[in-house]
Amino acid sequence: MTEKKQMKLGLAMFGAAGLNFKSWLDPEVHLEDYPDISVDVKAAQLAEKGKFQFMFFGDFPGTKAADNGDMQTMGMDPLLIATVIASQTKHIGLGITRATSWNNPYEVARQFKTLDAISKGRVAWNAVTGANGVSANAYGVSLPSSFDRYGKAAEFVEVVQALWASWGEDALKLDHDNQIFADYDKVKSVSIKGKYVETSGTLPIPPSKQGQPPIFHSGGSSNSVAFAGQHADVYVGEVWTIEQGKAMRQALSQAGVVNGRKPDAIAFIAGVMPLIGDSKKEALERHAKFISEDTFYQRVAHVGYALGVQFTMADIEKPIDSEILDSVEITPYSDPRTENIIRVAREGWTLREVVYHSVIDYHPAAVGTAEDIADHLTEWFESGAADGFWVMPDVYETDLKRFVEEVVPILQERGIFHTDYEGETLRENLGLPYQYGVRKED
Numbered sequence: 001m002t003e004k005k006q007m008k009l010g011l012a013m014f015g016a017a018g019l020n021f022k023s024w025l026d027p028e029v030h031l032e033d034y035p036d037i038s039v040d041v042k043a044a045q046l047a048e049k050g051k052f053q054f055m056f057f058g059d060f061p062g063t064k065a066a067d068n069g070d071m072q073t074m075g076m077d078p079l080l081i082a083t084v085i086a087s088q089t090k091h092i093g094l095g096i097t098r099a100t101s102w103n104n105p106y107e108v109a110r111q112f113k114t115l116d117a118i119s120k121g122r123v124a125w126n127a128v129t130g131a132n133g134v135s136a137n138a139y140g141v142s143l144p145s146s147f148d149r150y151g152k153a154a155e156f157v158e159v160v161q162a163l164w165a166s167w168g169e170d171a172l173k174l175d176h177d178n179q180i181f182a183d184y185d186k187v188k189s190v191s192i193k194g195k196y197v198e199t200s201g202t203l204p205i206p207p208s209k210q211g212q213p214p215i216f217h218s219g220g221s222s223n224s225v226a227f228a229g230q231h232a233d234v235y236v237g238e239v240w241t242i243e244q245g246k247a248m249r250q251a252l253s254q255a256g257v258v259n260g261r262k263p264d265a266i267a268f269i270a271g272v273m274p275l276i277g278d279s280k281k282e283a284l285e286r287h288a289k290f291i292s293e294d295t296f297y298q299r300v301a302h303v304g305y306a307l308g309v310q311f312t313m314a315d316i317e318k319p320i321d322s323e324i325l326d327s328v329e330i331t332p333y334s335d336p337r338t339e340n341i342i343r344v345a346r347e348g349w350t351l352r353e354v355v356y357h358s359v360i361d362y363h364p365a366a367v368g369t370a371e372d373i374a375d376h377l378t379e380w381f382e383s384g385a386a387d388g389f390w391v392m393p394d395v396y397e398t399d400l401k402r403f404v405e406e407v408v409p410i411l412q413e414r415g416i417f418h419t420d421y422e423g424e425t426l427r428e429n430l431g432l433p434y435q436y437g438v439r440k441e442d
Ligand SMILES: Cc1cc2nc3c(=O)[nH]c(=O)nc-3n(C[C@H](O)[C@H](O)[C@H](O)COP(=O)(O)O)c2cc1C
Pocket: 057, 058, 059, 060, 097, 099, 128, 129, 130, 131, 132, 135, 146, 218, 219, 220, 221, 222, 223, 224, 236, 237, 238, 271
């Protein structure tokens, strides 16, 4: 019997008590010592207990929370948080974002190879261009056009990978008899002068257990997909329907093939917000506690905008009229969340409950019992919409715990999620080939 394909799970980590900005208000969360690294470590250990293949750290330097009731996220540097987590875990991978638009490639190469070595091959670099002008300004630069962002990103990754390979794979000797630590003829200086970045020097760190970190990438535009085709092993993206997921996977596959790679070379990881409860209603009520009045009304307006109507207060406690839903025309300019809004609304929820389904968010929600959430993941995975999921629980202490204790066992029983780590390194656990230096061919 051939083994069923296995989904990958990654935990979204933004250096807070959960993905919801109000997660700090959950009675189970104790943040008297904010910022408190032990909260992040505990979430990582919980995800490792659930055999998540990786954690995914975002990075938005320079930004501050929008509302006095919101928790600040990513105030601290994710690379440093991940370093502490690496020392307190054994298996889970650590995918960390560092944008190419405002960082320096030598610095990135050095930090990631150091952490990859320390963690014995559990690190990935999420090489994003970054689209946030506030972050760029904090680094004293302004954000260039998409063309230049991706032009620079491609050069940046090649410089980083060339630096990673500047220590020859077999340069380390540790030969006590002949007192030879390393063959330094095999440690070569890299000299690259590109249009956007340049370097001249060596990075004297031997390969980690996985050679070097795999490349993750997150974006959405065609430039981003083309960049991934050449450089990425894993793509974390925003899609709201199974059809959108399938199209994204197909686009990534084609972008890889154009670059001489195998059709399944790039794993597509879709975001999902698991809203878990003993019933759908209860899950929605719980999630509603984390949405402020202001945000709620902004989202009502947004749903109206996507559907081409202006809702009034009288509409909020009623299901959305089916005539409105029938008349919506989806065009390339529609909000990409529109089809998901319509799908949820057709289930007969009130407008208030439709909003509580997180239809106006960065990623779709899976709502209900552990079984409902497992069904959502199974359906998306088995229909080819994603190779895995970037899981965003509202609160780690409560929602992640339930996900690990209740959803993961169902996926394991269905034979679509592993029951233990396959190997020691992140590459082994993601099924990615060993790589050292700039990619040549798969
Ligand atoms: C899932 C996901 C995670 C992202 N995380 C970050 C991040 O942590 N830091 C950042 O500066 N940008 C982040 N971005 C933004 C991307 O860098 C990208 O610039 C943005 O999505 C715009 O897409 P485009 O570059 O394809 O136009 C993320 C995007 C996605 C889809």
